[in-house]
Amino acid sequence: MPDLPCAECGGKCCTYPAFTRVDLKRLLRAGIKIPAGTQQKRMPGYVILTRPNEKWCPFLAADGRCGIYEHRPKPCRAYGETPGLPCMVVDPEGAMRQAELRHRRLGGGFLAAAGWNL
Numbered sequence: 001m002p003d004l005p006c007a008e009c010g011g012k013c014c015t016y017p018a019f020t021r022v023d024l025k026r027l028l029r030a031g032i033k034i035p036a037g038t039q040q041k042r043m044p045g046y047v048i049l050t051r052p053n054e055k056w057c058p059f060l061a062a063d064g065r066c067g068i069y070e071h072r073p074k075p076c077r078a079y080g081e082t083p084g085l086p087c088m089v090v091d092p093e094g095a096m097r098q099a100e101l102r103h104r105r106l107g108g109g110f111l112a113a114a115g116w117n118l
Contacts, residue, residue: 010064012088013079015055018046023073030071034058
């Protein structure tokens with residue numbers, strides 16, 4: 001497992017988080033509620049949750065740490081530990097390269113499919 005600087009980075013990878021049905025059930029079982037005003041975009045197999053009119057995860061705390069770390073969604077658990085999801089702080093070039101590959105492979109990316117134009 002790589003040594004990731006999550007405590008210092010301020011949540012650079014905490015944008016447009018994708019939650020599966022299992023992830024959402026895990027939150028409910030833990031008594032965690034989705035914050036009021038959270039925007040939701042449904043995709044096949046996922047729902048993307050963001051703060052109103054922002055790209056940030058609604059569970060990202062003011063200090064840049066994950067407010068639901070023990071219950072975070074599967075894609076968040078994979079960051080920095082999966083070859084296709086390198087940490088943006090540890091390997092910024094690799095992260096950009098992978099983002100561009102995903103964007104091309106998905107024909108404009110999942111964000112465009114969800115209705116976001118970046």
